[in-house]
Amino acid sequence: RKEVEQDPGPFNVPEGATVAFNCTYSNSASQSFFWYRQDCRKEPKLLMSVYSSGNEDGRFTAQLNRASQYISLLIRDSKLSDSATYLCVVNTQSSASKIIFGSGTRLSIRP
Amino acid sequence: IAGITQAPTSQILAAGRRMTLRCTQDMRHNAMYWYRQDLGLGLRLIHYSNTAGTTGKGEVPDGYSVSRANTDDFPLTLASAVPSQTSVYFCASSEGTSDYNEQFFGPGTRLTVL
Numbered sequence: 217r218k219e220v221e222q223d224p225g226p227f228n229v230p231e232g233a234t235v236a237f238n239c240t241y242s243n244s245a246s247q248s249f250f251w252y253r254q255d256c257r258k259e260p261k262l263l264m265s266v267y268s269s270g271n272e273d274g275r276f277t278a279q280l281n282r283a284s285q286y287i288s289l290l291i292r293d294s295k296l297s298d299s300a301t302y303l304c305v306v307n308t309q310s311s312a313s314k315i316i317f318g319s320g321t322r323l324s325i326r327p
Numbered sequence: 328i329a330g331i332t333q334a335p336t337s338q339i340l341a342a343g344r345r346m347t348l349r350c351t352q353d354m355r356h357n358a359m360y361w362y363r364q365d366l367g368l369g370l371r372l373i374h375y376s377n378t379a380g381t382t383g384k385g386e387v388p389d390g391y392s393v394s395r396a397n398t399d400d401f402p403l404t405l406a407s408a409v410p411s412q413t414s415v416y417f418c419a420s421s422e423g424t425s426d427y428n429e430q431f432f433g434p435g436t437r438l439t440v441l
Contacts, residue, residue, distance in 0.1 A: 224367070250429075259417055259432035260370070303369065315430075317362075319369035 219243060220306050222318040229294060230326055236290040237321045239304030249280055249287045250305040254320065260303055263289075291323075299325045329353055331433035333418050339439045340408050348403040348436050350418030358421045359401040360385075360430065361393060363414040370417065376401055377424055408440045 222239045229235045241249075249266035264271060266278040266287050277290040287306075291298055304318035334349045352359065357378045362370040362385075372385030376395040390412060392404045401420075405412055416436045421428040 259434055260430075261432070262429045265429075315360075315372065317370040319367060 218318075219308075220304055220316045220318040222302075222304050222321045224319060224321060226322040226324050228324045228326060231294060231296055233294050233325075234290065234292050235294055235323065236288055237302065237323075238286045238288045239306075239318050239321075240284075240286045241304075241306045241316075242285070243306070243308045244282075244285060246285075246306045246308050248307040249278075250307075251276075251278055251287075251289050252303040252305055252317075254301045254303055256300075260317075263302070294323075294325050296325050296327065299323060331418060331420055331431055333416075333433035333436050335436060336434070337437040337439075339441065340405075342408055342410060342440055344408050346405045346408055346438070348405075348416055348418075348438070350401045350403070350433060351399050352401075352418075352420045352431075352433075353399065354420060354431065355398060356420035356422050356431070357398070358424050358428070359395065360419040360421075361391070361401070361403045362417045362419065363387065363412075364417060364435075365414050373403065373416075408438075410440045412438065413440045414438060 251263040252260040253263045254260040266280050270279045275292045279288045301320040301322045303320045306316050308314035331352045360375045361373040364370050371387050374393040376382045379398045418433040419430040421430045
């Protein structure tokens with residue numbers, strides 16, 4: 217089993233829809249969690265950190281469920297510009313060698 | 328401010344050749360990383376450096392070496408390239424390695440080994 221798993225998608229949804237995807241992690245000692253966004257043939261960029269209490273940034277909401285060991289990303293009122301690959305990142309401990317990237321979920325928003 | 332730069336942007340290399348991928352950051356970040364990204368496998372850590380003068384092995388270090396002589400530069404060397412090293416290579420940096428340190432990525436180097 218992979219340490220960090222994501223549904224590769226693609227998720228193909230109409231503009232204005234709400235879409236959500238999860239990321240599961242296997243190490244219960246994981247400390248910190250992030251969502252990164254990667255556009256085609258570009259570098260990943262931080263979308264948001266995921267806090268225990270959950271956090272919201274505009275149309276984006278991230279949640280952490282420690283009991284079931286997953287994080288989620290919800291995108292409301294999706295825009296064409298949201299089309300990208302979303303990478304889940306888990307830091308098992310405060311060490312560079314323990315930062316694990318998921319393989320990404322591809323999202324495509326259609327007009 | 329450039330952030331992180333990588334060179335070259337892309338390269339086609341014959342198997343057996345030596346190649347150094349360059350990475351420079353101007354943010355005075357302590358930690359730097361090298362990842363490779365392959366389809367379906369996501370980003371995998373090759374080597375990292377918590378601070379200038381120190382380096383460590385990541386998930387897939389074999390066939391690669393790094394050095395961190397100063398804060399800004401973190402070159403990645405392939406001593407004798409093999410076709411399985413064909414990939415997109417990303418360099419990244421962060422202020423430190425404690426929780427919630429954001430990683431900033433360079434634009435990537437697309438390497439093809441024939």
